[in-house]
Amino acid sequence: xxxxxxxxxxxxxxxxxxxxxxxxxxxxxxxxxxxxxxxxxxxxxxxxxxxxxxxxxxxxxxxxxxxxxxxxxxxxxxxxxxxxxxxxxxxxxxxxxxxxxxxxxxxxxxx
Numbered sequence: 001x002x003x004x005x006x007x008x009x010x011x012x013x014x015x016x017x018x019x020x021x022x023x024x025x026x027x028x029x030x031x032x033x034x035x036x037x038x039x040x041x042x043x044x045x046x047x048x049x050x051x052x053x054x055x056x057x058x059x060x061x062x063x064x065x066x067x068x069x070x071x072x073x074x075x076x077x078x079x080x081x082x083x084x085x086x087x088x089x090x091x092x093x094x095x096x097x098x099x100x101x102x103x104x105x106x107x108x109x110x111x
Contacts, residue, residue, distance in 0.1 A: 040070035
């Protein structure tokens with residue numbers, strides 16, 4: 001994975017829609033990937049941490065490091081999910097036009 005901040009931010013933005021799509025059954029992925037994604041979400045939300053969040057900087061840092069670690073592991077799946085969404089968006093926007101309709105549209109433009 002490219003560890004530049006924009007790539008990580010893109011993965012973070014994709015992470016939650018991907019989880020929601022998996023839960024609704026709209027997207028299929030390996031169970032291992034789903035396990036790590038849910039574990040990451042539970043770790044960040046859970047009050048039980050390796051370093052408690054009450055420690056000013058360290059508590060938040062360990063959560064961030066864990067998120068980056070999981071996003072690195074899931075990068076290929078996140079990229080595949082984004083590609084799948086792009087493919088589905090392109091299919092939805094497609095228009096089927098029969099040759100007869102195409103001729104009618106051209107006639108309308110000429111009028």
